[in-house]
C-alpha cells in the first residue's frame with residue numbers, strides 16, 4: 001500500500017515543491033526543515049492507524065475519558081539523509097524508541113553502485129510498530145536491505161516507510177519483497193536515471209541537507 005500525502009493539495013505539496021526547487025535548495029536549513037515537517041505530518045497520519053486504548057485522565061475539574069496511543073513506535077532512520085525526516089517523526093512520537101542504520105550507495109568507477117550497510121543501533125523490534133525514515137526511495141535497494149537487516153532484531157507487528165519522494169520502480173521492488181509494508185510519501189515520480197537518481201526528483205537529499213561528501 002502506498003499513501004501519497006500530496007494527492008490532495010495540502011501544505012505537504014507546498015513543502016515538496018520547495019524541496020525540489022533549485023533556488024530554494026540553496027537554503028540548507030529550509031531543506032532540512034521541510035523534510036522535518038513532512039515527517040511531522042506523516043507521524044500524524046500514521047498515528048490514526050495505530051493501536052490505542054481508553055484511559056481516564058484526571059483533570060483539575062474532573063475525569064476525561066480519553067483515547068491514547070497504546071505504545072510508542074520504534075523510529076528507524078537510514079543515515080544520513082533520513083535524519084531530518086526522523087526528527088520530524090520524533091517531534092510527534094516524542095517518547096519513541098529509536099534505531100539508526102548506516103546504509104549508503106557505494107559507487108563503482110563504471111557508474112554502478114551497491115548498498116553498503118555497516119552499522120546498526122537498534123532496540124528489540126519484536127511485536128513493535130516500526131517506522132523507517134528515508135527521504136528518497138529510488139531503486140528501493142537501501143530500504144529492502146535495511147528492512148531485511150532490521151528483521152534480525154525481532155519480528156515487528158507492522159512496518160511503515162516514510163519518504164519525501166518515491167519512485168514507482170522502487171515502490172514495486174519494496175512491495176515485491178515486503179508486501180505488507182505501508183509506504184507514506186510526499187510525491188511519486190516515475191523516472192529513474194541510469195545512475196539511480198529520481199527524475200524529476202530533487203537531486204541528492206543527503207548532500208542538500210548536509211553538504212557534499214567525498215565518494216568512497
Ligand SMILES: O=P(O)(O)OC[C@H]1O[C@H](OP(=O)(O)OP(=O)(O)O)[C@H](O)[C@@H]1O
Nearest residue numbers: 079080081104105138139140141142206
Ligand atoms: O532507493 P535507493 O536506490 O537505494 O536509493 C535511495 C538511497 O539513496 C540515498 O542515500 P545515499 O546513498 O545518497 O546516502 P546519504 O544519505 O549519505 O546521502 C537516500 O537517502 C536513500 O538512502
Ligand SMILES: O=c1cc[nH]c(=O)[nH]1
Nearest residue numbers: 138197198203204205
Ligand atoms: O534521486 C535520488 C536517489 C537517491 N538518493 C538521492 O538522494 N536522490
Ligand SMILES: [Mg+2]
Nearest residue numbers: 204205206207
Ligand atoms: Mg546521498
